[in-house]
Amino acid sequence: MDLGIIGQAVGLFAVTNIDDILILSLFFAQGAGRPGSTRRIVLGQYLGFAAILAVAVAAAFGATFLPESAVPYLGLLPLALGLKAAWQAWKDHHDGGGEDEEPAGEGGPGPWEVAAVTFANGGDNIGVYVPVFATAGVGGMGVYAVVFLVLVAVWCFAGKFFATRPVIAKALARWGHVLLPAVLIAIGLLILIEGGAFGL
Template structure:
């Protein structure tokens, strides 16, 4: 029975987080060559997913920290970060390719930036996780939580793997400063529009 729950948890995580691998690859590529950048991306991914899991578990027990009507507005987080990244890329281009430090003490994305994008992008995951966790019972819920947290690490390794493949790394180093803002802005707009925020 426990193996069945583990299999269900793996499937549920994979289906709801497949897009995170692209975003993680972009974050890892952005931090390439910067001291501690990998650690900050991994920490941010864990922070963001832990927040998603905490909200889902609380909601499964009947506490609603995040009303359903608020979820679409989470799209404002990646939208704002995408616009910030676009502005930074434009300034860097104007300064002759000299990239400004992001204030993280070593360049690349900061853990709170990664956490904000992870949480906003996973806002719809909460709606999927809540009914599953609510019907799972405490024991099975613990199994789901452990499997999810292990898979966050696997996802980080996959993102690092893709970001360091020569062909992909070359593409990301040449186009990552454009791709990251575009992906974040697109995610933000998608969350806002699909959720009907601002009457969209």
């Protein structure tokens, strides 16, 4: 198995799911002391991420039917999402926004609640994964999928760990909105440049 593609998969998962650690931390904090809450949160995270992965893989199979010369221009999608996220972050900062809303629920979060939040929060992930998967081929896509699914478990453990360390969770909340747009823009530019789009 190509260690290079495994490393790329680890990096791609990490940078596109930084905000998920904060969300998972909030879920684990909400479910603290409630029997079975860890199992429900982990199940929900897997359901939500599996749906993200299924949509991205399906779209990437569609993208492979595009003319080869058109594939590098898929980099415009994460670039646009990154610019949109950067604009939203600037607007929120300018308007004095930044709410820290904890998910509601008396008995801790259920798996479908976690899955819904994970999937809804994964729109940007899909936009980034589709062009990467489309250029990776079927074998490469399989490696990405396996690495991602293993890392979902790591993310769940990290979320539970951070749930007991509010200082770290606050730091992620403070800087995640800056890092995510920067990474999306970088990925978009990388796909455009490596694919030779616009004669780059």
